[in-house]
Amino acid sequence: MNTPRPRGPGRPALTRTDGTPLRVLVVDDDPDLAEVLSGALRYEGWEVRTAGDGVSAVAAARELLPDAVVLDVMLPDTDGFAVLRSLHAVRPDVCVLFLTARDAVEDRIAGITAGGDDYVTKPFSLEEVVARLRGLLRRAGMARQLEDGPRLTVGDLVMDEEAREVTRGGELVELSRTEFELLRLLMRNPRRVLSKAQILDRVWSYDFGGQAHVVELYISYLRKKVDAGREPMIHTVRGAGYVLKPVTR
Amino acid sequence: MNTPRPRGPGRPALTRTDGTPLRVLVVDDDPDLAEVLSGALRYEGWEVRTAGDGVSAVAAARELLPDAVVLDVMLPDTDGFAVLRSLHAVRPDVCVLFLTARDAVEDRIAGITAGGDDYVTKPFSLEEVVARLRGLLRRAGMARQLEDGPRLTVGDLVMDEEAREVTRGGELVELSRTEFELLRLLMRNPRRVLSKAQILDRVWSYDFGGQAHVVELYISYLRKKVDAGREPMIHTVRGAGYVLKPVTR
DNA sequence: GCAACCTCTGAGCCCGCTCTCAGCGCGCGG
DNA sequence: CCGCGCGCTGAGAGCGGGCTCAGAGGTTGC
Numbered sequence: 351m352n353t354p355r356p357r358g359p360g361r362p363a364l365t366r367t368d369g370t371p372l373r374v375l376v377v378d379d380d381p382d383l384a385e386v387l388s389g390a391l392r393y394e395g396w397e398v399r400t401a402g403d404g405v406s407a408v409a410a411a412r413e414l415l416p417d418a419v420v421l422d423v424m425l426p427d428t429d430g431f432a433v434l435r436s437l438h439a440v441r442p443d444v445c446v447l448f449l450t451a452r453d454a455v456e457d458r459i460a461g462i463t464a465g466g467d468d469y470v471t472k473p474f475s476l477e478e479v480v481a482r483l484r485g486l487l488r489r490a491g492m493a494r495q496l497e498d499g500p501r502l503t504v505g506d507l508v509m510d511e512e513a514r515e516v517t518r519g520g521e522l523v524e525l526s527r528t529e530f531e532l533l534r535l536l537m538r539n540p541r542r543v544l545s546k547a548q549i550l551d552r553v554w555s556y557d558f559g560g561q562a563h564v565v566e567l568y569i570s571y572l573r574k575k576v577d578a579g580r581e582p583m584i585h586t587v588r589g590a591g592y593v594l595k596p597v598t599r
Numbered sequence: 600m601n602t603p604r605p606r607g608p609g610r611p612a613l614t615r616t617d618g619t620p621l622r623v624l625v626v627d628d629d630p631d632l633a634e635v636l637s638g639a640l641r642y643e644g645w646e647v648r649t650a651g652d653g654v655s656a657v658a659a660a661r662e663l664l665p666d667a668v669v670l671d672v673m674l675p676d677t678d679g680f681a682v683l684r685s686l687h688a689v690r691p692d693v694c695v696l697f698l699t700a701r702d703a704v705e706d707r708i709a710g711i712t713a714g715g716d717d718y719v720t721k722p723f724s725l726e727e728v729v730a731r732l733r734g735l736l737r738r739a740g741m742a743r744q745l746e747d748g749p750r751l752t753v754g755d756l757v758m759d760e761e762a763r764e765v766t767r768g769g770e771l772v773e774l775s776r777t778e779f780e781l782l783r784l785l786m787r788n789p790r791r792v793l794s795k796a797q798i799l800d801r802v803w804s805y806d807f808g809g810q811a812h813v814v815e816l817y818i819s820y821l822r823k824k825v826d827a828g829r830e831p832m833i834h835t836v837r838g839a840g841y842v843l844k845p846v847t848r
Numbered sequence: 849g850c851a852a853c854c855t856c857t858g859a860g861c862c863c864g865c866t867c868t869c870a871g872c873g874c875g876c877g878g
Numbered sequence: 879c880c881g882c883g884c885g886c887t888g889a890g891a892g893c894g895g896g897c898t899c900a901g902a903g904g905t906t907g908c
């Protein structure tokens with residue numbers, strides 16, 4: 351399977367230090383999931399290719415020489431660990447993000463994270479995948495755009511992704527996991543209106559069956575913690591969605 | 600087997616006093632283990648190459664001129680000690696870390712380590728290997744980064760790696776082996792959330808088949824000893840992992 | 849051979865988190 | 879000015895992650 355789709359990304363292309371675009375190979379036997387993932391990553395500025403099994407993954411890797419690989423551990427032909435070795439043989443410095451089922455306890459993840467590689471468990475949210483991939487790239491020092499470190503800033507609101515710490519005006523703001531991911535999405539898209547559907551698609555896992563109503567709920571939680579008693583930064587755009595803006599004075 | 604992998608490390612590259620990167624040769628006939636080891640060492644800032652048997656090890660050493668060698672005593676062709684002699688012929692000041700089975704001939708190992716080299720018994724944890732290697736380098740005065748000595752400090756928490764001694768606010772904290780290694784990992788990654796899987800991959804031996812539950816257990820032990828009655832430094836990040844932070848005031 | 853210690857398993861409990869539901873406020877259009 | 883519907887928020891149920899205790903098995907040291 352091979353999907354070079356030159357759609358212009360929603361963000362400026364991620365580039366290596368030499369200016370060429372970053373390439374990622376997505377390997378999953380579920381074509382729907384591979385499609386969703388590649389769409390999201392393309393939107394993030396990656397050049398994406400997909401593969402459906404281990405053999406074609408290695409073949410595609412040889413051709414593409416990807417900077418990163420998103421790799422399902424459970425593949426129809428080979429297991430992920432074998433693919434990993436082949437990938438490293440092709441390109442030794444490749445970053446790998448594994449996808450693994452939560453209940454498949456012994457998926458042979460042992461030792462994976464030791465080399466700096468990482469993994470997420472299904473079902474995951476797209477923000478999760480994107481963030482982990484950014485983390486890998488940053489630690490490997492590969493992306494020019496990520497060299498400024500793991501800190502996200504909008505106005506006096508600061509998020510340290512590695513420490514999972516958020517401060518507003520220097521004061522610590524304690525957030526739950528979902529609140530954190532929602533805020534991260536908002537902070538990565540400041541001054542930009544995000545619809546509830548967009549938020550749902552990116553922050554909640556792809557198999558979430560619930561109502562868009564939860565988004566309102568979590569926005570309300572965030573407001574209580576982030577805007578509490580201060581000049582509000584989270585704004586509702588009726589009929590359209592939500593925006594995060596630095597306070598204007 | 601030959602894997603020069605120039606991946607940017609998760610930590611700043613370890614360098615010699617002249618600024619060139621430190622090189623290590625990993626020799627083990629188990630490719631999975633060699634893969635995991637080389638990943639971990641590369642992440643630590645080493646330039647790594649691997650070999651699967653004695654003959655290719657010597658060949659690789661001649662080419663690479665490594666500063667250190669991680670060497671399995673049991674090899675398919677030659678035994679580790681013969682390889683050692685060849686290595687010393689190539690480079691007399693090379694540091695060697697032996698990997699050996701628990702029930703191996705202790706006296707021969709003892710003879711070897713008298714020369715300043717060291718060994719760990721299988722199954723080992725990655726933290727163990729990494730730490731031993733750092734120790735060798737430090738004593739040999741080879742690494743620029745390690746010249747400041749074997750002391751690790753986070754807030755008022757101090758660890759002397761060589762003496763295996765930990766103090767908090769000047770008070771001695773007595774730790775078991777596993778507790779010590781877990782704390783070392785946390786102290787080498789302050790302010791950074793580590794997932795249970797990451798902790799398991801580094802602190803527990805690679806063949807450990809158990810549950811991530813043990814991590815919680817040992818965190819709880821550490822808390823009783825390190826945080827006991829004091830301002831806590833070990834924090835849980837629900838759904839993500841654990842962080843060690845100096846007390847903020 | 850025994851005692852002390854360490855490591856790990858299992859069970860049970862607690863509590864924070866997530867989500868559903870329902871009622872209300874309020875903006876906006878008629 | 880009124881009514882509708884979107885959005886907001888409080889209450890609470892259910893769940894699952896995380897903590898702790900108790901105890902078995904293994905190892906070390908005396």
